[in-house]
Amino acid sequence: MKYFLLFFVFLSLTIEAKLKIEISQGSKDLPKIAVVPFKSNLNEGESISFLIQDNLTLFGEFKALPKEEMLSFPSSEKNFFNRDWKILNVDYVVLGSFQENNSELIRIEYFVFNISLNKLILRGDISGKYSEKEEISKVISNRVYKSITGLNGVFNTKIAYILNPSKDKYKICVSDIDGSDEQVLFESEAPLMSPSWSSDLKKLAYVSFEKGFPEIYMQDLFSGDREPIKTLGLSNSAPVWSPDNKKLAFVMSLSGNPDIYIYNLRNKKISRHTTHYGIDTEPAWSPNSKKLLFTSNRSGSPQIYELTISSNRIKRVTLDGDYNARASYFPDGKDIVLVHGNNGVFHIGTKKLKSRFINTISKTTLDESPTISPNGNIIIYATKNNTQGYLAGLTLDGKSKFTLPVKLGSVREPAWSPFMN
Amino acid sequence: MTNSFVGFLNSIFVHLFLLAILTIDFSIFVPQKDRINTIPIEFVTFPIEKENNLKKIENIKNESIEKNIQKKELIEDLKVDKKKQLNFDSKRKLEDQIAETKLLKERREVQITIALIQDRINSIWKKPSLGNKNIQSEFVINLAPSGEILSYDLISSSGDKVFDESALAALSSISFITEVIGLDRKYFERNFRSFNLVFKSKN
Numbered sequence: 001m002k003y004f005l006l007f008f009v010f011l012s013l014t015i016e017a018k019l020k021i022e023i024s025q026g027s028k029d030l031p032k033i034a035v036v037p038f039k040s041n042l043n044e045g046e047s048i049s050f051l052i053q054d055n056l057t058l059f060g061e062f063k064a065l066p067k068e069e070m071l072s073f074p075s076s077e078k079n080f081f082n083r084d085w086k087i088l089n090v091d092y093v094v095l096g097s098f099q100e101n102n103s104e105l106i107r108i109e110y111f112v113f114n115i116s117l118n119k120l121i122l123r124g125d126i127s128g129k130y131s132e133k134e135e136i137s138k139v140i141s142n143r144v145y146k147s148i149t150g151l152n153g154v155f156n157t158k159i160a161y162i163l164n165p166s167k168d169k170y171k172i173c174v175s176d177i178d179g180s181d182e183q184v185l186f187e188s189e190a191p192l193m194s195p196s197w198s199s200d201l202k203k204l205a206y207v208s209f210e211k212g213f214p215e216i217y218m219q220d221l222f223s224g225d226r227e228p229i230k231t232l233g234l235s236n237s238a239p240v241w242s243p244d245n246k247k248l249a250f251v252m253s254l255s256g257n258p259d260i261y262i263y264n265l266r267n268k269k270i271s272r273h274t275t276h277y278g279i280d281t282e283p284a285w286s287p288n289s290k291k292l293l294f295t296s297n298r299s300g301s302p303q304i305y306e307l308t309i310s311s312n313r314i315k316r317v318t319l320d321g322d323y324n325a326r327a328s329y330f331p332d333g334k335d336i337v338l339v340h341g342n343n344g345v346f347h348i349g350t351k352k353l354k355s356r357f358i359n360t361i362s363k364t365t366l367d368e369s370p371t372i373s374p375n376g377n378i379i380i381y382a383t384k385n386n387t388q389g390y391l392a393g394l395t396l397d398g399k400s401k402f403t404l405p406v407k408l409g410s411v412r413e414p415a416w417s418p419f420m421n
Numbered sequence: 422m423t424n425s426f427v428g429f430l431n432s433i434f435v436h437l438f439l440l441a442i443l444t445i446d447f448s449i450f451v452p453q454k455d456r457i458n459t460i461p462i463e464f465v466t467f468p469i470e471k472e473n474n475l476k477k478i479e480n481i482k483n484e485s486i487e488k489n490i491q492k493k494e495l496i497e498d499l500k501v502d503k504k505k506q507l508n509f510d511s512k513r514k515l516e517d518q519i520a521e522t523k524l525l526k527e528r529r530e531v532q533i534t535i536a537l538i539q540d541r542i543n544s545i546w547k548k549p550s551l552g553n554k555n556i557q558s559e560f561v562i563n564l565a566p567s568g569e570i571l572s573y574d575l576i577s578s579s580g581d582k583v584f585d586e587s588a589l590a591a592l593s594s595i596s597f598i599t600e601v602i603g604l605d606r607k608y609f610e611r612n613f614r615s616f617n618l619v620f621k622s623k624n
Contacts, residue, residue, distance in 0.1 A: 019616035021535055023588075024624045026548030061550055091547060116590035149550040150583035335553045350553065376552035396552060 030399065031091040031148075033057075034065035038108070039075035039097040048108065051137035052094060055155045056145065058178055059378050059393065060400030065090055077111060077120065085115045092148055096140075104129050110140055112147050122147035134180075151375045158417040159371075159380070160185075160195040160204055161391065165409030172206055174221065177416075179405040185219055186226070195415045198241045205239040205248060216250055229263055231270060238282055242289040243418075249283040249292055260294055260307065273312055280305075284328040293317065293336060295325040304338060306353070319356055326369060331376045339368060348381055350396070361398055371416040380404070382412045530604060531612050537600040546591035546620065549583050557621040558585045560592065564613055566606065568597045576617070588620040 035053040037046040057064050065088060074080040075097040085093050096110030105127065112122035124143055128136045135156070142153030154177060163171040163184075170192040175182040186192065190209035197204060198218075205218045216229040216239045229236065233252035240249050248263040252270075260274045260283050274280040278298030285292060292307045304317040304327040318324040323341030330336065330350075340349035340358050348362040348370045362381065370381040380393040389410035394401045556579035563571040573592045578585055601613045 019531075019535075019612045020619055021538055021542075021616060022619045022621055023539060023542050023546060024621040025543045026546045027544050029547065031547050031549075114586070114590070116594055117586060148583070150581055151550060151552055330553045332553065377550050395550060397548065397550065 026397075028399070030061065030063040032065055032089060033062040033092045033094065033148075034070060034085060034088070034090045036070065036073050036075070036093065036095040037067060038095070038110075039073075041099055048098065048133055048137050048140075049094070049096070051134060052141050052144065055138060055141035055178070056094075058155070058402070059395060060402045061149075061395055062092075076109070077123075080111070080113065082113070082115060082118045085113075090115050094144055100130070104131065106130050106136075108136065108140065110144070112144050114148075149377075151377055152419065154373045154375050154378070154416075154419075156420050157374060158201070158420075159391075160197060160415040160417070162192050162195065162412045163407055163409050164389070164412065169409075171409075172204070174204070179407075182407075185221070185224070186217075194238050194413060196240045197415060197417045199243050199245045199418050201417055201420060203241075205241060207237050207239065216248075218248075231261075231263075240283055240285055242285045243287055244289040247289070249285060251281045251283065260292065262309070273307055273309065274314070282326055286329050287331055287333045293327040293329065295327065304336070317353065318351065318358065320358055324358075328370070328372060330372060331374060337370050337372055337379060339370065348379060348394075361396065362394060369413045371414045373416055374419045380414050380416060382414060527605075527608050527611075530608055534600055534604055534613065538598060541595075541598070541600060542591060542618070545594055547587060548622070549587050551581075551584065551622050554581065554584075555623050556581055556584055557619055558588055560588065560618045560620075561615060562592075562598075562618050563615050564598060564601060564609075566601070566609055568599045568601045570596055570598060573618075579620075579622075584620070584622065592618075 033053075033056060035049045035056070038049045053064050056062050069088060071084045071088065072079070072081065074095050076095070080093070080095065091114070093113045093115060094110065095113075096108055098106050098108040100106050106129070107125060107127045109125045110123075111120060113119065114121045122143065124140070126136060126139060138156040141155045145151065145153035145155070157177050158174055159177055160172065160174045163173050165171065168189050169187070170190070171187050172185045172192050172195055173182055174185060185204060186206075186208070188208060188210050190212070192209070193207040193214070195204055195206045202222065203218050203220055205216060207214050208217055209215075213234050214237050216231075216236045217226050218229065219226045229239075229248070229250070231252055233254045235253040235258070236250055237258075238251045241247075242249065246265055248265060250261055250263060251258045252261045253259070257277055258279050258281050259272060259276070260280050262271050262273060263269075264271070273292070274294070274296070276296065276298050278296050280294055280296045280298075282295040283292045284294070290309060292309060294305055294307060295302050296305050297303075298305075299316070301322045302325045303319075304324050306315045306317050307313070308315075317327070317336070318338070318340075321340050321342045323339075323346065325339050325341075327336045327338040334354075335350055335352050337348065337350050338358075340347050340360055346368070347360040349358045349360040351358045361379070368382050370379050372379055376396070378393055378395055380391055382389055383392045384390075387410070388406075389412050390406050391404040391411050391414050392401065393404065557577075558575060558579040559577040560573050561576050562573050565571055570592070575585060575589070598613075601609055604613070
């Protein structure tokens with residue numbers, strides 16, 4: 001009996017001691033994707049598949065297989081052969097076809113295959129006008145992206161930014177995330193700053209110096225109507241719309257000392273949330289609209305703090321580095337992204353709210369204003385090349401970096417829109 | 422005549438020189454050989470040491486009566502405690518040392534193999550875009566000594582289908598883990614016959 005028990009003790013020990021090998025890096029190669037030209041009864045088949053390919057490779061997350069290297073051009077499940085793509089080391093294949101039903105109306109059928117698993121992972125169809133092919137291919141791209149990564153696609157989101165084409169000219173612009181379809185919302189000879197999206201994507205809040213002092217305006221994107229927020233203070237800045245669309249957090253100096261205030265959009269009342277004599281600025285909402293991150297120099301250097309709005313309780317978030325600013329939450333509310341500086345070198349970094357460690361992800365030294373994609377996978381930030389400001393971005397795993405098309409003038413303060421519903 | 426005489430002297434000189442080298446070498450080599458075999462020395466030399474000590478103690482005994490008491494204690498120490506303790510201690514120490522060096526060697530070889538396997542799987546695993554998700558999935562791998570993957574099973578899912586499938590795709594693309602070939606069979610059986618592979622989204 002004794003030996004029998006001993007045997008079991010020994011067995012349990014051996015089970016406990018089983019070797020565990022951890023794999024966390026993954027390959028440095030990007031996943032290879034082949035978007036086969038779509039088959040159609042018109043000659044326009046390729047135009048849609050090209051648009052889809054451009055979308056999927058926009059943030060450098062995939063490497064596209066050129067059409068010339070493809071061994072076959074399947075258009076449906078029937079004429080698809082996995083081995084044709086395995087030979088080419090392709091990871092995913094997108095194929096499809098479309099038909100023109102009656103004038104202008106098209107119906108597109110598409111398929112996504114995972115080659116290494118030899119599996120059809122998505123089959124879908126969509127109908128629409130041929131003239132709206134850009135929008136249609138963005139919707140298809142989002143669905144394909146979701147089937148491959150499990151994350152929501154952001155190809156139909158928008159971006160707002162400040163354009164500075166010449167010395168005394170400022171424009172506030174909105175464009176599609178790929179830089180197309182740029183619209184100028186407002187132009188001024190005085191500086192414009194800090195654009196922020198309302199979560200229903202109907203309005204934009206920003207700061208304008210048109211009257212000689214910083215003032216917050218809310219502008220309707222469709223009608224173009226502008227409405228200033230009337231406050232007692234002479235210096236208002238950094239407006240941010242809450243995700244529930246009920247409030248606007250902003251910074252106001254009543255007596256020369258900036259503090260965090262919240263403007264209630266329903267009853268138009270203003271409440272004060274910080275009272276420290278240090279500078280409190282750059283508020284950012286948590287996804288549940290219950291907390292705010294902000295930057296304060298109350299400890300002597302700029303650091304990030306978290307404010308619980310119901311109780312006004314304040315907790316310091318960053319401890320390392322002599323400069324931490326411009327923080328915002330990830331969509332899950334657990335991590336934050338920020339500008340982290342040490343000895344005069346500034347990087348974009350991420351940090352878990354609960355741990356002390358800051359993980360720097362960008363390697364250029366003049367990065368500012370990071371904005372996170374609504375799916376939490378991509379960060380776009382403003383950076384400088386000599387004197388010209390432009391927008392650059394990277395994926396969170398650090399595997400790909402990209403720059404957005406250069407505009408005529410310096411671009412600053414990007415703000416990524418929430419998801420379109 | 423003179424030439425042959427000089428040759429004779431020369432050869433004697435050379436032979437003497439060689440003989441000298443051999444004897445010097447021999448005398449250097451002997452203690453070295455003893456030093457290498459530390460195991461028997463401690464057991465063998467102990468009684469000699471003890472005898473020497475006894476002789477010395479006897480001499481001291483004769484020399485002074487005052488020191489006698491101390492020496493007696495010493496004798497007792499040597500006779501009773503040291504005999505047992507030293508024997509026991511040195512034996513145990515040696516056993517420990519041998520076991521430790523064996524273990525160290527195994528650990529080193531296992532570590533090297535682990536690093537090689539990590540490199541290999543990292544190079545074939547195409548990690549999907551994950552945002553800031555912090556997830557992991559665990560597989561149990563069964564290997565043959567040839568490195569052939571006999572089976573792989575998902576034992577703990579990450580909850581993310583795409584993530585699990587990316588790991589599965591990596592594992593399905595290889596049929597051999599050749600890194601275990603050449604490993605001592607005992608080490609293989611103890612560590613790599615069946616092991617767990619954990620795919621993590623973050624370091």
